[in-house]
Amino acid sequence: MTIISGKKREKIDRLAELAAREEERGVSLWQDAFRRLRRNPAAIVGAVILTIFVLVAVVGPFFVPYGPTDTMGIREGVVRVGQGLIPGHSAEHWLGYDHQGRDVFSRMVVGARQTLLVGVVSTLIGLSIGALIGGLAGAAAGLGGRWGRWVDATLMRFIDMLLAMPSLLLAVSIAALLGPSLTTVMIAVGMVSVPVFARLLRGSMIVQSHSDYVLAATSLGVRKSKIALTHVLPNSLAPVIVQATLTLATAIIEAAALSYLGLGNPDSAVPEWGVMLADAQPWLGIRPALAIYPAVAIIITALGFTLLGEAMREALDPKLRK
């Protein structure tokens, strides 16, 4: 394989772009956005971080050297918490033991899967409920006339109620109501992002429904419901997709916060970065690294999602198109 220098690659890219213009098929907005995304270094860094994270989360647990719940350190007498002895990294245990004598590296890898699961599922919950409410309200407000404004107002007052509560308090109340479990964390974190998605999609759809191409479709005689689905909705999705990527980052942090507060999975045998962070608290004096590992992992993952999200915002913004 030959190594192509940066400059040469740029040239090839430009040629490819020219060739693409000559092509029979046109370039849709999505394709165009993807092209610009590929040229953005922030997007590439974000994508690389996320690829590593997802790979570790999906296949990592099959290759971990030790069981994440195996308290071998205590059994072997290496970890003696009473004497303040928690050994750090070694050739066998890359990141050392935790206070219960478990291998930290194995727990981090298995914890990645939990973290990804919580992030994705809670974002999906928030996105689907939020988009449903916001989409209905937006279509009703933009195209529905007097009756539509009523529907919109009713739905939005419900969203305002959710929005009025501080997000962590809302999540804590939901978690407290349903009892601590992983599902609870996902529902709680998801519910927190519902009003954001709903408001965003609604606002975006209202703006789009006042555009000329909607008027043009109306004058063609297209039904309003069809206009909402085929014209208004697809053109309103870009900010929602960006927000979903950014929400993945905050969802991971919020899930960690809930776990930290003891509202997460009560079965601490299943490692999760937030739980690990909480568990490390009493031992900060002896081995602060126990808190630093999950904290840094959370930060880097959140950074990856944020970088990609911001890059997508730029790529999808029609104003920034050449």
Next chain:
Amino acid sequence: MTGTDVLVEVRDLKVHFPIKRGVLFDRTIGHVKAVDGVDLRIPRGQTYGLVGESGCGKSTLGRALLQLTPPTTGEVNFDGVELTTLPAGKLRAMRRRMQMIFQDPMSSLDPRQNVESILTEGLHTHGIGGNRDERRKIIAETLDKVGLPRWALSRYPHEFSGGQRQRIGIARALVLGPELIVADEPVSALDVSIQAQVINLLDELQDSLGLTYLVIAHDLAVVRHISDIVGVMYLGGLVEEAPSDRLYTEPLHPYTRALMSAVPVPDPDVEDRRERILLAGDLPSPANPPSGCRFHTRCPWAQPTRCADERPVLREVGESRVACHFAEQIASGELRPHQVQVQIVRPEGEGEEPDVVSAPSEPGSFV
């Protein structure tokens, strides 16, 4: 215009937009009278040009005619069918026969649809062209008519130039085979060189397809070139309506005179010597239009009491229809223009006292 075949007849059309205020509950505190009692007829196969300054309601009139903005009152009769009372389903079916061309071709095309999808949408909606091949044939013919190449079909709007985009907009309107096309500022967003192309295209299409146009524009030269009849709008109402050439050579209404005198003459000697009428003040607020004749606050020929008391109706003077009490006297020179005191008309309770406001110091100047 009697005896000619009338395609569209508008009677006493009004479009009033409510002004809403209120923290908790919306309260209607007034109305913006965008269109306030317009009567017009568009003969089949002809072009009706609508001119007027920004905010005079010409675009709203066009949209209300197509029922895109619901009229407050009035009638719109399209080829014998009353549109304002038509049920939604029947109106949708009627839309096939009347289409619209927009000012900004970029914003009027869905950026996520390629040209083929843009053109098929209308065909699908009205069930024109049974199968795919037949639809393709119709679309290909339409592309030829507007002068777009075949490869345009798979492209997206952002890949075209402004003029080509406007052609796509025209193709979208044409593909349904309409009888009436309302063109709202069809060329004002285009370069001058492209403007000519698009106008000539509209002209050719009218000749070959027998289309009827309502062209809304503020460019007097464009309207003169393309129109058979021209209507001049001021503050929601028609002030004058005349055959195109007559309106330009012999404007009767004072407002039309002022508009026409703003058109430069391509001869420096004539340009230097000709009479120019500069209108004083701004367009009054359509939420609180002046009493009587809408134009009397800025009219250099305004006469005491009658102009302010009685709203003139369109009446026939020669070949023209004009809404001015004193059109004949002004035309014969019996009435002379006078200075105009600027009156600032505001919606009630809005802004400062009129005498505090700084107004143009030289209201009406006649060179």
